[in-house]
Amino acid sequence: VKIDEGEPVEQTSSIQVVKHEDGKYTLSLKNFSLTLAGSEMNVGNIVINNVDATEENGTVSLKTSQNIKIEDGDDPDVTWVGSYLGEVPVNLEATIKDNKLSAIINIKMAVSGTDMNIQVLFGSELIAGIEKAVINNPGKRIGIYNLNGQRVNEQVKGQVYITKYADGSTVKTIGK
Numbered sequence: 001v002k003i004d005e006g007e008p009v010e011q012t013s014s015i016q017v018v019k020h021e022d023g024k025y026t027l028s029l030k031n032f033s034l035t036l037a038g039s040e041m042n043v044g045n046i047v048i049n050n051v052d053a054t055e056e057n058g059t060v061s062l063k064t065s066q067n068i069k070i071e072d073g074d075d076p077d078v079t080w081v082g083s084y085l086g087e088v089p090v091n092l093e094a095t096i097k098d099n100k101l102s103a104i105i106n107i108k109m110a111v112s113g114t115d116m117n118i119q120v121l122f123g124s125e126l127i128a129g130i131e132k133a134v135i136n137n138p139g140k141r142i143g144i145y146n147l148n149g150q151r152v153n154e155q156v157k158g159q160v161y162i163t164k165y166a167d168g169s170t171v172k173t174i175g176k
Contacts, residue, residue, distance in 0.1 A: 025051040031073040044082025045071040048092055062094040085109050140166040
């Protein structure tokens, strides 16, 4: 869970995914709570209905932007803030592959007059595109060594060697 631009905080939550006969999905995050400044804020049940889905090559992609009402959680002895929030905007992007869910849920809500952007991440982070590729260039090769640590000038086919580069990195190679 990440609040505004703060550092992500790991917490355990469960999400229920239901596929309906019409091909749409419902995602439910029950009894959701946040830890803010050392204290817990009990949000409630976040239910996202009528989520459109597409399927390609065994991967189901889910996406929606909608306003929802967060319901109180299931424990009547807990003070839940969800029902006091009114409608809140929610954006969801998720994939299901091999029965594993990866999802990002962004929720905007105002608590005590303060706007909060909450990002809930399930599974591994979704990759929508590659912004920058980094290619490691270790620089000039400065030595080739056998497994006994002896420097060699030539590699023998099938033997294992350690190649050392100017940046200090080493790579195991097999002679060709």
